[in-house]
Amino acid sequence: MQLKQFIDHTLLKPTATPADIEKLCLEAISHQFIAICIPPAYLQLAKSVLKSSNVKIATVIGFPLGAMTTDAKVFEAKDAITKGADEIDMVINIGMLKAGDTDYIQNEIAAIKKAIGSKTLKVIIETCYLSLAEKEAACKAALNAKADFLKTSTGFGTGGATFEDVKLMKNIAGDKMQIKASGGIKDRETAIKYIELGVSRLGTSSGIKLVTSEEN
Template identity: 40%
Template sequence: MSNLPTVAEVAQMIDHSLLRPELALDDVLAGCDLAAEYAVASVCVKPADVEAAVERLAGTGVLVGTVVGFPHGSATARVKAAEARAALSEGARELDMVLNIGRLRGGQDDVVLDDIRAVVEAAPGAVVKVIFENAYLTDAEKIRACRLSEQAGAGYVKTSTGFAPSGATLADVRLMRANVTDRVRVKAAGGVRTLDVLLEMTAAGASRFGATTTAAMLDELAARRAGRGIRGSCA
């Protein structure tokens, strides 16, 4: 079991996702409590839930993140920047923004660059993660998105929202890791529901994960490290 990361190490790779549209505020607060219990890196909540999450997680060390231009990326750069400023004013410290997918596919790289840069500049001190929504992109488009995100000053490139036809894949994680410098990290989201998938994607180059099965994955890791192997129990 010594080759496995510790539970604390993996917990600090997880953004506990609370983005489903049907979640009531009580559901979000319960998710915040779970995030605090497991000491994950952050929660990622809907913009309307930021203030409540910040209050709930005060003093726990768990950061609050939210989304910008979610889930389709089609808002204007001005609107996305306003979303970013509002989120920071309410206590968010990490922002997962969806780039303008249609403009990227249309070859309008200058528009995509300005779109990402508007959020980065509106959020000094915050971590900005750029969501590509890879289900809709070719590999060449993903590579361009990597380079534009880094040029704009983003801290992470991210595979997916979790709301498209498919989510993170090992091939995409490897491609994205290969096309940004060490300054930019890779976040995998969408379908990261088991410990084995998380560990495989870590080996492929991801260092942060959007997850809803946080407790199951971390409990399984604890069990494996204790020698009570229960592989596949959180599938």
């Protein structure tokens, strides 16, 4: 199995410099990763480095806490598209979900999807903070709001992706949404298991290690 077309080559550390982002882009070209995932401030830099490649550019919105206003997230998403993003990875408002206000979650996702049109929207539900019922509610809200992807984690919470969470997501998403597993994916065996469970993207900063281990 070739992992390269599943990998969102990711660099979201707060200390990442423009030089680090440029290096990430060049690595993505070299290894033919499907996408990079970077902070919005570096979109135009990434666009210039990747302009003659097929690598998609994903960025994060409402990241990593998700507690910004819907208006702020919508503005951020529109701004990101203007500056070259192909895909938006948004964080839901976790507190509103935990308060049981699934309408708020659904309406916010729908507003961002409307704002970005045909561009890809991935909804980060941050599974590590949620009960089983809350995970199900978040997935259903994303489905009803016509998001393109469910995504497990920011990588900045108390835990990352798990096989159990991906199974739950797949059960709700069916073939209507895709799934991105993110957080803690550091070896080839784990990556393959996620793909076998139905994941179509892997958010990882260990992408080079994953693909070079398959060549050895």
